[in-house]
Amino acid sequence: MAAAYALIATDLDGTLLRGDDTVSDRSLAALARAARAGARHLVVTGRPAPRVRPLLARLGCTGLAVCGQGAQVYDVGSGRLLWSVRLHRELAEEALGKIEAEVGQVYAAVDQDGVDGLTLIEPGYRMPHPTLPSVRVDRRDDLWRRPISKVLLRHAALSDDELASVARAVVGSLATVTMSGPGTVELQPCGVTKATGLALAAERLGVGARRALAFGDMPNDIPMFDWAGHGVAMAGAHPELKAVADEITMSNEDDGVAVVLERLFPTG
Missing domain, CATH: 3.30.1240.10 (Hypothetical Protein, Haloacid Dehalogenase-like Hydrolase; Chain: A; domain 2)
Incomplete structure (x- = not known):
């Protein structure tokens, strides 16, 4: 089962983050386990790149991140925007x-x-x-x-x-x-969603949609779920997202992301 997913796309607020803007040790360990099994972690957030840089550093991210609701693909290592769209x-x-x-x-x-x-x-x-x-x-x-x-x-x-x-x-x-x-x-910008940035980042990483596992909690995550092979909504997610999710996990406060990753990546 674990080999089916090569990309883990996580929203931040209400999903990977707890209410105090921290990521639990359990979630960090689960992401590390998935990474050892060959899966890449990609943050996909509504926060713009400047507002998410400190958090990416705490997560140990050095690759790509999708920011600004999909309007930005940010290269964490170089500190550059590889792609961005403006709203006139x-x-x-x-x-x-x-x-x-x-x-x-x-x-x-x-x-x-x-x-x-x-x-x-x-x-x-x-x-x-x-x-x-x-x-x-x-x-x-x-x-x-x-x-x-x-x-x-x-x-x-x-x-x-x-x-x-x-x-x-x-x-x-x-x-x-x-x-x-x-x-x-x-x-x-018209036509830009989280799926827009996620698809561009995944292409750079050489991962197709079917091998992407997405986590979210709000309606802005619906396009991401539509694109990814498997969408997991948090327990406290908005009803519109739950209606299109493939699976519902525990809340962000109860390490819902880790619960799923521990099941799909039992070793690593």
Whole structure:
């Protein structure tokens, strides 16, 4: 069974990471066991490359990582972006206008493109991950100081599901709408998903989709599950992801990734 999987693609928040942004010793040991059996570990996260570098270092990653919801393929060893896609300002502003015409004011943040890009937040926006660094700006126009990879949205009254549903209905081909975690509805370049970056990284590694094992917890992981040979949802995953998963494991707090890897890679 273990030989069937040569690539392990893991989301971070709500999946490999515990709530305190740590990775358990058990999970690290399970990933190491899989690596000794010949499987490659690939982080596939919504976080942009600059916000994930310290975590990749703690994981001991030296190869590739897929960041920014699939808009970035990052080479950890060289510190370079091998591939990146930007969301043009005009498209982002038009999409925001269409959403606000339906639901009233939303609060926005952006992830700047590049290996040194910042996360900028406008007045009223509250970061869903308080441990992630951000820079507050005075007005929305300041969000567009440099090219961006995505826009993050919040609404004072609507739930994430409600906001994402409205956004998908009105944005059309201006951008791809994703929901990647509590308080995290995002606009990214049209057609770009986690599967986009994962497929590019897997091609560089010489691994086909059927030999990829994917772990996730939110609707933004659905394209990754559709691409991979086997998709594993965490116990606390969003119902939309559970509906398309091949398997459901324990929660991230209970080392759900390790539980599966220990079964599939019993030795190594």
